[in-house]
Amino acid sequence: MRFERFIALRYLLTWGNHAFISVISWVSVLGVALGVAALIVVLGVMNGFSNELRDKILGVNAHIVVTSLEGVIRDYDRLNEQARSVSGVVGAMPFVYSEVMLSTSMGVKGVVLRGIDPAAAHGVITLSRDLIMGDVQDLIDDPAGRGIFIGSELAGRLGLRVGSEVNLLSPAGQRSAAGFAPSVEAFVVRGVFRTGMYEYDSSLAYVTIPAAQSILGFRGDLVTGLEVRLRDVDAAPRVAQELERTLGGFPLQVRTWMEMNQNLFAALKLEKAAMFVILVMIVLVGSFSIITTLVMLVMEKTRDIAIMASMGAGPRRIARIFIFLGTIIGALGTSLGFAIGLLLCFLLQRYQFIQLPMDVYYLDHLPVQLQWTDMTIIALAAMGMCFLATLYPARQASRLQPAEALRYE
Structure with a gap:
């Protein structure tokens, strides 16, 4: 496994004259980072809004109300x-x-x-x-x-x-x-x-x-x-x-805060799910950029792949090189996205520089509350899509025949 990691890091850090591929790779990193950051900020705001609204409603109203028919x-x-x-x-x-x-x-x-x-x-x-x-x-x-x-x-x-x-x-x-x-x-x-x-x-x-x-x-x-x-x-x-x-x-009627505000919180939950699906598409676009980067790299490194194959590197080891490379790009994008997203959430929570009109919205500012379950799902979803994006280029690289690749070299 050390061999595959060494070659993957070498391809990532030393692009040589292939500056165009380098630019595309960093665009892939930024695409994943922007998607992850947007997910973190939006879900943090949605969670904060829902919890803040719930706390304010339950501050004025009780958790359970008993009335009579x-x-x-x-x-x-x-x-x-x-x-x-x-x-x-x-x-x-x-x-x-x-x-x-x-x-x-x-x-x-x-x-x-x-x-x-x-x-x-x-x-x-x-x-x-x-x-x-x-x-x-x-x-x-x-x-x-x-x-x-x-x-x-x-x-x-x-x-x-x-x-x-x-x-x-x-x-x-x-x-x-x-x-x-x-x-x-x-x-x-x-x-x-x-x-x-x-x-x-x-x-x-x-x-x-x-x-x-x-x-x-x-x-x-x-x-x-x-x-x-x-x-x-x-x-x-x-x-x-x-x-x-x-x-x-009977005739007493017992109702919980969930029943009395069911439509409101169901709408917020649905809106959160819809925003998650929409913003995942941004991460998906970034993962498609990883496919483009790796396909172009396979085309540029055909001679290197053929040499490694002729020296005894099997198809699986060659495939793992490009899987490692794409996964590293995805991990960099996810880490950068987490850094940007958490920083924006901190600034929103600390300085509250986005004000809302209280006569239109329930709150006068954007509340932010991060949940580790959401953070875990975002990280797993981003890394999962980036990993899947590496499979096709890695498969194409592993199928190269040394004789065919070196015929015109």
């Missing part, structure tokens, strides 16, 4: 304690969910109103970490029980800050003889949060559960459902089944 849950304290006792659950709290109108002197905006238990919120959602003004304790200590937390984009659009007064209007807040009449109540902004997702920051508001029950006209101590947070987000299907058995099933 009847619309409201009555005996929620007992159900909440039962949910906490299930293995894998680290936090649970009741919530009230509805859509209302928020009005100020600057304008009117439809918002999603969520009534929460501020004391238990830190164990279920990331509200305490997302607050940029105010504190969760301000919602608990509000003297009138009419404190409200709003998103940063909503606050900027309506010119609100901590201490500002707003009115919440619920279309179905009060029952009368003529049906439901709108209910309007005044609230004071006690905090402003920023999740990093425009959709939440521009249309989400938090109040306490009693305040939400009051404006929505709930008769009795009712909530919309329970939010449950898990130790392991990937264990949501298993824990959901255990919760359903523990809580008693």
Whole structure:
């Protein structure tokens, strides 16, 4: 094997007068490198985007949501304690969910109103970490029980800050003889949060559960459902089944974050697979360049091949020379591609010089997260295609007959 490696390295490093072949070989290296670098960067961004989006969604929303087909849950304290006792659950709290109108002197905006238990919120959602003004304790200590937390984009659009007064209007807040009449109540902004997702920051508001029950006209101590947070987000299907058995099933409905966001994450997974296939084509083009390089080298080195064959080098040893040569070119291209790709990923992650409009995308920058499984697949795919590209030229070289090759020399 030492003989084959020696000849392959000699052909790679000492091209002599065959400068054109040398240029083609380095073009092959660059082709493979660009394909590998593009794969690393794109898959890193896709992974980062998917994980960042998941983390932000699961920061505002719980891992599992328990609701009722009847619309409201009555005996929620007992159900909440039962949910906490299930293995894998680290936090649970009741919530009230509805859509209302928020009005100020600057304008009117439809918002999603969520009534929460501020004391238990830190164990279920990331509200305490997302607050940029105010504190969760301000919602608990509000003297009138009419404190409200709003998103940063909503606050900027309506010119609100901590201490500002707003009115919440619920279309179905009060029952009368003529049906439901709108209910309007005044609230004071006690905090402003920023999740990093425009959709939440521009249309989400938090109040306490009693305040939400009051404006929505709930008769009795009712909530919309329970939010449950898990130790392991990937264990949501298993824990959901255990919760359903523990809580008693119908009319309760247990849904995981995977089910509630199934279409979104399925689309991201499909897009990642499509981008992988498309970018592999770039590596394939580079591997075809390796075929061109080796075929031209075989034509140029016909005399050398014939001499080696006449000195006792069998067809397999001659074939291995060109397989080694093509594999070395592929390895150089793959290594260079990894260096370029990892450097670009580091720069994107460190400096975030590509900014995204938050009103169009969920995020304001390109997140990057590299996974070793993806890196391994990229390396194996690149080296595999480069190896396959060496087989035809190596086979042609091994089939040369010394007498035919030297006849006209």
